[in-house]
Each structure stands twice: as structure tokens, then as C-alpha cells.
Amino acid sequence: MDFDDVVDALTYGTGTLKPSDDFDRSSFLDFLQRQRALDRGTPDDIRRAVDMAHELQVKRWEARDPWDKLDIDWxxxxxxxxxILDDPQDWSFSDDFSPHGNDTGADIFADWTVYQNLTPEEAACEIGWGPEFDLKSDLCWKDWVEINLALPFAHIKKTGTCPPDLAAKARTVLRHDLEKVATQSWEHVEEYTKRLSRYCDKLDRFI
Structure with a gap:
């Protein structure tokens, strides 16, 4: 479909509008005809223009303050x-290393009214674990770390504090995970270790 087809379709489509729709069809069609008269160049010219517009949009996004990029109702x-959580990464819902950026953490935060009074064990059952879960399983351990990261930091975000027993238990789990990843070699281990150590420090103030 080229631009002329779009103009023809809109011209036909707006013909069904009623006066009560409060739409200036005449001015709109004049605008379309002026646009039709413009020299739009070749398809390659249009693609280049679109690519340039996209690159400009990306640069504008990257130049924004990191706090402004967060879609959060403060x-x-x-x-x-x-x-308390003074790094935008702490609030990210797309960063896997943030408290609520992974799937488990995001689910807990999204349904906080369900989880706010639960222990990590109760939260695990709410998520769907059976009453007897095997923390020796890599998958279960990963979820367990994410649960123990999500709960205390949701308390901090929502209430400005964290129950001491929850903070202490979560810190123990996070420190154990730090010991486990110290023996591993993977692409993001340095960043993960840095972030988890920082979150342990954040929990210290509530213990």
C-alpha cells in the first residue's frame, strides 16, 4: 500500500462521520492532499529517513536521566x-539482577497485597512450590534467591523499612548465593556479585 492508497482509504473512511462527531473532515482532507503533493523520494529515501528518525529517538532516550526512564508512580x-534505594537499577522491572526485574520478583511486587505478610517459605508456596522443595536443585535455588530478594525490597519500596527477621534471613540467603557464584565463571558474574553485595549492605541497616 502506497501513500495514495492511504489517502483514498481515509477519504472514504471519514465519509461516514456525522456532524456530532466533532471532526473537521474538510480540513483533514485538505491536509492529506497537501501531503500527497509532496515529493517523498524513492522507497530507499523513505527507509533512510525512517532509520535516521529511529536513531535520533534512541539517542534521545539514552540521553534521558535514568530516573526519568522508570515507569513508576512514586x-x-x-x-x-x-x-534508601538510590540507584535507578534498584527500581528496574526489566533488569534481571534488580529485586523486581526477574519474573519471580516482578510477580511478587505486582501482587504485593498477596505477598506483603508472607514469609519466604509461604511466598514460595504461593508461587506454586510444593511444601517440600529441594534447594539443592539449581532451578529451585535460583527462585529461592529471587524470593528472598523480592520480599524485603518490596517492603522497603512500599513502607520505607523492612522487618528485621526478614532482612536477616534474606541477607543470609544472598550471602550464601555470593559464595556459590564465587566458584562459577560466567559472563555477568562480576556485575551480579557487585549488585548482590550492595543489596546485602542495604539490608544491614534493618537488622
Missing amino acids: DEMHPNARD
Whole structure:
């Protein structure tokens, strides 16, 4: 479909509008005809223009303040939470290493009214684990770490604090995970270790 086809389709489609629709069809069609008269170049010219527009959009996005990139309603968060969790990464819902960026953490935070009074063990059962889960399993251990990361940091975001027993238990799990990854070699182990150590430090203040 070329631009002329689009103009013809819109011209026909807007013919069904009623006066009560409060739409200036005449001005709109004049605008389309002016656009039709423009020299739009070859398809390659149009593709290059689209690519340039996309590159400009990406550069503008990358230049934005990291806090402005977060789609967060701060009125739903405790006013002190941002001072405690003072790195935009802590609030990311797409960063796997953030408390609520992985699937487990995101689910817990999204349904916080369900999880806010649960222990990590109860949260695991709510997620779908059986009453007897095997933490020797790599998959179970990964989920267990994510649960123990998500719960205390959701408390911090929502209430500005964290129950001491929960913070202590979570810190123990995170430190154990740090010991496990210290013997591993994978692409992001350095960044993961740095982030998890930082989250342990954050929990220290509530113990």
C-alpha cells in the first residue's frame, strides 16, 4: 500500500462521520492532499529517513536521566524509599539482577497485597512450590534467591523499612548465593556479585 492508497482509504473512511462527531473532515482532507503533493523520494529515501528518525529517538532516550526512564508512580511508594534505594537499577522491572526485574520478583511486587505478610517459605508456596522443595536443585535455588530478594525490597519500596527477621534471613540467603557464584565463571558474574553485595549492605541497616 502506497501513500495514495492511504489517502483514498481515509477519504472514504471519514465519509461516514456525522456532524456530532466533532471532526473537521474538510480540513483533514485538505491536509492529506497537501501531503500527497509532496515529493517523498524513492522507497530507499523513505527507509533512510525512517532509520535516521529511529536513531535520533534512541539517542534521545539514552540521553534521558535514568530516573526519568522508570515507569513508576512514586505516589505509590514510600517517600523515603528512593533515598534508601538510590540507584535507578534498584527500581528496574526489566533488569534481571534488580529485586523486581526477574519474573519471580516482578510477580511478587505486582501482587504485593498477596505477598506483603508472607514469609519466604509461604511466598514460595504461593508461587506454586510444593511444601517440600529441594534447594539443592539449581532451578529451585535460583527462585529461592529471587524470593528472598523480592520480599524485603518490596517492603522497603512500599513502607520505607523492612522487618528485621526478614532482612536477616534474606541477607543470609544472598550471602550464601555470593559464595556459590564465587566458584562459577560466567559472563555477568562480576556485575551480579557487585549488585548482590550492595543489596546485602542495604539490608544491614534493618537488622
